[in-house]
Amino acid sequence: MIHGHLQLSLTNFTLDSTPFAFASEGVTVLFGRSGSGKSTLLRAMSGLDKRTHGQLNFQDEVWQTGKKYLPVERRDIGFVFQSAALLPHKNVRGNLDYARRRVPRDRQHGPGFEEIIDRVGIADLLERPTGNLSGGERQRVAIARALLMRPRLLMMDEPLSALDWQAKSELLGLIESVVAEYQIPTLYITHAPVEVERLADRVVFMADGGITSIETLAEATSRVDSPLFTEEGPVSVLHGTIGAIEPDGLVPFRSKQADAFTFWVSAHSDAIRSDANPHGLRSKTTRLRVLARDVAIARQCQEGISMLNQLACTITSIAIDTTGPRAGRAVVFLELADGQPLLAELSYRSVEQLGLVNGQRVFALVKTAALIDP
């Protein structure tokens, strides 16, 4: 458990987190617009800002009480900064060694040096000076350095925001697999909903220097007015496993419950592509991100239609927007055979013509080509 209530007054910004508590496992994403206080809260929680006061407990340790605090050097936090923050006077190996040499004896366990640098994909960079690394490479080194300091908690402050599209996509996959594989509790800051949907187990929503709510990802994506939904509209995040690639280039994404559903996804979809090795597919549990506007509804199973993905499901509720830019649109909440929610965005007229009602059994149609992450 991580719980507390922190305050931090800066010259032109005041953070008052409000009391908070969430599990210290998996990935917790701090989400909010720029200026909402995400970075300030993360700095306050890390102990990097001495002006912090309030209360903070990490698992069974007290990290802050009043103005007294455990110094950041003794919190075992692997911090990945937006700018990577590599030591400019040391090369890649020097940066990694800086972390390794300072690990206390009782924390020297976990994946080895060779494994981590292979996993993060920097084995070829070790002797390079940090000055001529690309943005993506710098961030990989920063991640490896944070893992090598044997953290009990990872903190990542918008690690992808300074990267180009390609590097962003690769790094997102890397972070996703690293946190899943090494099981290190992670606090991750972003203002990009895609990153939340790929990584988060729970979301801490922030606005105006405080926490507004803490929700699981399922909760955060099950309401139409979720701050996660942008101009792309509502999004569903399905959990499942990736199967073997078929000769025609399609890959099955299956429910963890046998035969509950199978989505056919293009093998080149970023949604399922493996990280460090762009040609490999992950066999492990992963997520599929489906935009509600890419989902259509039919009352019967369709023949003579190009859409490969036809999934039996039940309508749980229908939300209709009557005002705003989405006036005339309806979001239909569906439940797949294994209980996972899937959202479909239709026009209100379609809802009326099909006579959709709660509890009705229908088929969700999703174009395979739509299942490609941004």
Next chain:
Amino acid sequence: MQIFGSPLDVDPILLTLEVASISTVILLLIGTPIAWWLAHMRSRVRIFFEALVSLPLVLPPTVLGFYLIIALNPNGEITQFLRHFGFEGQLTFNKTGLIIGSVIYSLPFTVQPIMAAFEALPGQVVDAARTLRASFFDRFFTVIVPLARQGFIVGAVLTFAHTVGEFGVVLMVGGNIEGQTRTVSIAIFDHVESYEYAAAHSLSLLMLLFSMLVLMLVYALNRSLQIRQD
């Protein structure tokens, strides 16, 4: 050694170099914490302390020297206080006086470049060292000093050169005692006073060359370190 037909004054040169070296070492030791403290001071008193440190830049050296003589005189409180610890000498009109005067007079030349270097440190890099479990002294010597090295080098060179060239404070606090407190700049003054232009000339030329060399060194260092950082 003969220059311009008169023997070169070796004693003042050696004394000057000795005083400048000792002063530079002392100033690096006390100037670094002062620079750190000033660079991290957030309150408004910072303006006061910054002005105080820079005072020797604008104050006539004679004014500084005058106050030092008063403060350090053998019957003054500072000297009397030191007597409790078995100190027997005096703080003025000897090498100790020269060094004390030099340290105060050259303080801004040490503090300002080091402070500027501290302020230009990349904050996230120092923070990263903290999260990697580097304690204050650990990260000071493994991150801060290497990243601020330009400030330390420029500060040390300027301090040394400025101490070599001082005149007013040295004359006031040190007097003009041959072999004890007669530095190069005072020796030149002496020679001119007694119409020994050849001797004055040799020392002056030496100072001119030395100063030019030092400034070229500072600019070269600034350039090469900047290029390396790009």
